[in-house]
Amino acid sequence: MSTWILRGESKNIQTNTISYQLDMYELFYINEMQPGDKVYYCDYTDIICICKVNTITMYNQIVITLDVIEQGEPLPLKFVRKLWGLKNLDIFKIEDIKVLALEKDEDDILHSYWKVPGSVEGLVKYDYLDIHLFLYSRVAEVWIGDTEKQLTKYQFFQAFRKEENLSIMNWEDFQKLREQSPFLQTTLPVESFFTEQKAPIERYRQFFIDLLFGDDSIDKRLDSFYKDPIRRLIGFGQKEIGELVHYLFPNFFCRFTNKEIVAVERLFKEASTLKNTYTIGSKIYHYQKLIHESYLLNKYLNIVGRKTELPIYYEINCFLQYIYDTHSESENDGKEVAFEEKEKKKYWIYTTQTGIDANSFFDEGMLTFNHGKLGNIRNYSSRKEIWNNYRQIYSAKKVPYVETSSLFQFCHEMEEGDYVFVKNDKEQIIGLGKVCSPYMFPKFPNSPSFRKIEWIRTGIWNVKGMLFSKKPLVNITANQNSLSYLLDIILEK
Template sequence: MGNWIFQGNPKQFDVDTYIEKNEIVDWNIRQKQFLDEVQVGDKVFIWRSDGGNKNTGGVIAFCEIVSEPYKDDENDKVDLRILEKRLAPETGMLLRHELKELPEITNLMIFRMPQNTNYRLTDEEFDRLYQLWESPEKLAEKLNMSIVEKYLHSFKDHAENWFENNSDYLQESYQFFSYFKQKDHLYTMEWEDVQELGEHINAFRMALAKKRALGNPNASIEHYRNSFNYLIHGTDPLKRRVDQFVHHEDYKLFGFGYSVVSELIGNIFPEEFCFYNQRDRVAAENILELTPGYARGDTFGEKFIKFQGCLKENGIVEKYLEVVGKQTTLPIFYEIDQFFSYLFENFGKKETVIAEEETIPQYWLLAAGEGNFMWEDFKENEHIAIGWDELGDIKAYGSKREIMEALKELYEVDYNPSNDALANYQFANEISIGDYVLIKRGTHKLIGYGKIVSEYKFDLARESFKSLRKVEWISLGEWDVETLHSKTLTNITPYDEYLERLLASIGKEGKTVYPTSEDNSSSVKESEMETIPYTHEQLLSEVFMTQDKVEDILETLDYKKNIILQGPPGVGKTFVAQRLAYLHMGTKDDSKVEMLQFHQSYSYEDFIRGYKPNKQGHFTLKDGIFYSFCKKAIEDPDNNYYMIIDEINRGNLSKIFGELMMLIEADKRGNRFAVKLAYSEGEETFYIPKNLYLIGTMNTADRSLALVDYALRRRFSFINLEPAFHTGQFHDYLINKGISQGFIDKLIAGITDINQAITNDTINLGKGYEIGHSYFCPTTAQVDDEQKWYERIIRLEIAPLLKEYWFDQEDKVDELLDRL
């Protein structure tokens, strides 16, 4: 049986009156993927949205499905029997804004995708919501708790299972380090003893990191013995020992960085110190909102000690024992670290609100291992997995190339395993909640069809198949089909006809919306394609700008019709240009947006019109990209069209625009101002329509370029985009990517210093050369190693830029990089 939330919007119909006056009600099933899943007897919560009245929405009724889905006026519906209704807070209604404050409720899909009508609940989600429905007073009690207490109560419900799944690993680690830290052992240990650390340090879960640090000795065994003795039994204060162990030539070990030393200390002194890796920092600083009081210039050792002091000041151990209670015989900070891991995995990433129309599912074809040996595990545990456990957590790799290099090194092959690298990368980074997966056996059979219901997870507690995603199986069986792709994992969404045939063979209808290639685009007319609404709220969640700034740009675009976004490297000019076009037209419709990039060789013939050679070697008149796009806009006067010209100042603008220099002005648009072009046939004329807008971008730090033609300058409005490091949106973006609060503060402070130095150099540089925030906007769903991510950006992107800026001042560049 299934459990559901069905939502109604008071703006569209009187939800309260409908519920109040009827015992049986019908409800639309707008999320078509659920038509095969809703059943008679399923339980449903009716959720009334705010409908424009803030803080009025929430759960108002509890129902049971009493009919199979049916068609009514072209809508798919089911009938519900109302078992209980509470239409106001005083009668026990569960208010949306109050539910959202509870950790155990906040991850409901209705909070992440509030525009939908139908939401499936897991059994656990249903039980939590039903308990609050049955006893609304519990909600009031929980709302009065502190943040720490709320999350401890959330963990309490899972603690027994959590430790049951992790106890073996924790016990083994405790026993290992109890022996490892003894002086007698450290003085006599051999290389094999050092290598065994790899089985008990999570920072070595990535096989490549483990191999590089522990595959072969990187120093003499005496050096390893001396280093560990100093860290564990040295007489210096611990914060100094930690810093010396990582940095000093007498003690540092290749591959033993901050995360490793944090885990070493946490395992060696578990009665005194908690781990201090990224998971712990995100849990404490971002989720529990604790403030360790870091200061500029703090070393890692100093931050480590401040973090421990913060836990003590806030009574984390005492509150844990009071709410959760001791769960194991292990030292207390083992349990605190596991509590933090629970917080990181369940609340470490705040989901971005997604519009309903953006949740178009992808379809994936997956093999269940060679010879199908993983299939029984898939079925029994309701998940899918991918092999190559030796890689470790796939999220730890920054790109497909890194995965490929790791596979080459791990399996000692001399070719590029690009397909295997792609399969791993897509499994971790491109599959999304709401996608569908088809499981294949060989090349002619399908054996399972399911829906992805979780993010990627690397589960250390499992013996094998550790890279996982949870799945709701929709159909299990055995179906003969046409020849299937042979790769381990394939995204088959782009192949419409092929996908439809596979789904039909298992008795399912396809749900693809958009044509995806020239071969099949004729099956859906462009005018019939659904468009995706795009709002101010969505733009503000994607670009780091204020509402006033956005309104100012839109107003300028309205009256000027031509704008140029200018700014230093990395402020997201092209990204912002595209989003502004979406917002100005009100929909996310790429068919009405054309993007191109100017360069020194770009010509009038490329842009407007000219004679080009054909396959026969003759010259024929060809329309350029701007000419064709204007014609498209002319034929559709009811809609706006947008041409985005990236690096607009890189081209010879007078040459490229030619006689159209005059026509791009806002008051020279339309047929009344039509002119003959340099390449015209007969009496043919051309004009720029009023519904076409030009958005250019320009890098203010590009000193190889001449100034933009003054005649063109007066036809455009120039809008400055600046680095957004100090905006709330940038901060929230990094929080959502799993970067810890303390690290964000460090990043912003460091780059602010650099940008100040750039701004102060008014002779060679200035404000137009600052470093933009886009350098520090990770595209992956989650950053698993913030230090490694940050250092890669500094080394590969920021350092080369600074060396170019001050190419004759090497000492200055080195000093600035030291600050970072």
């Protein structure tokens, strides 16, 4: 059985049965729909209920009857469209797309949020993290580094932090701590915690016992660790504390050295606006809270996936270092200056014909559309006029509404300066170009209408599960999720 999402009207839900109508030209939407299929039924704002297809009849109109099998709290589409794994639904905003078939993974994700809708708004508040994580997923192995060396370090700290070990440690045991931290190794000798023993050994022991097991909140313990004149030991600054808090609490805290702190401030405007008001302890506490409340951990597991068996925050550290090194404030988020005015131009997805040779397609530098016997599409002022002429010219009972509507858009709605993503039949983007000619009707018989295009990028970018449309030409200018997703992966530097 298949699963679908269908857009109707909430007023249709008056009983446990819904009658839904489509015009005959919309048959292509539901060609594979069968009785018994699962349907998420929604209006223009919310998913309202889950149904099962009862009957499909066709006579002048397509009539689908649905049995309501589950009702619950409405699930807002404005949030659902932004969820990773469901951004395919962004295309659902196009008014003439009323039905979409869902993949099994999409059904699983959507059903999980239907059951527990409360987390959806929080997840999409930071949906821009999805793109960063997606781009990082393609290079994650490079940033993960030497996991064997890291495993040794975690094992050291796991033994170090046990109270029974700390309570009997001698000076030589504490000196071993330096070998595990590059920041402790580079501390100036005059300030070094390890140059010589500067207090009774009991104070060193209590220093870490209070940090690990003290009664105060963790932010106060960190501040005390750093600046309390009675407890503080010389040689531990903000960098050292920012690293130690991760290794001492690896399942609860990221590393917070300068790089990670700057990365958090670039990712979260809340961090950058409050950074000057925080002590070191409250900064670490609140920045970690931001990471938690943004669902960064959940998003990482969903989009990137575990790459090691080390504590998960080690992998989050690597992601934050990636953000620090690749997203400087002057880089314009990886997009080229030419795209700063994207709201002034339209963006399209053009799907090539099956089996087309990509090399010759790019060499020709043209987008083409077969007009058949319809002739110059400039002669038609509306889609309806094209449909009526098609019936007369071909003596046809069935009109290819999708293809002829796209042909009208290709002639009348696409403009010079618009941008086009070219998609093949394997759900791959193979090029991005800029339209550089008006609609052109060929001089030679049986040749297609065409527009010239200047290529900006060519290559192969997999977008399976992220973009859907059976139309050969789709205007996605208003679909910001899909547009941002495509620009980020194709214009990545």
